[in-house]
Amino acid sequence: MKNALNVIGLVAAVTMPLWNIPLILRIVRRKSAEDISLAWLFGVWGCILGILPSSLMSADPVFKAFGLTNAVLFSVVVAVILRYRLSKKK
DSSP states (O other): OHHHHHHHHHHHHHHGGGGHHHHHHHHHHHTOOTTSOHHHHHHHHHHHHHHHHHHHHOSOHHHHHHHHHHHHHHHHHHHHHHHHHHHHTO
């Protein structure tokens, strides 16, 4: 039973950050990120990056997978939002 719960946790840990993909696609389709608060963006990203070292050092594979996947995908969100925010200022 414990092994099954670990597998479910691991799948959920990798799947949850994938919900960033629809946000990325919406921004790219609209070619705008003006409705995204930069305070929210950098606040969330800062927290994710703050948790990342602990998740990578953890022996728990679920926490490790979540921390890494979340950091990578949210960093893509940050890059996409900054790309559209900075291109509008030119």
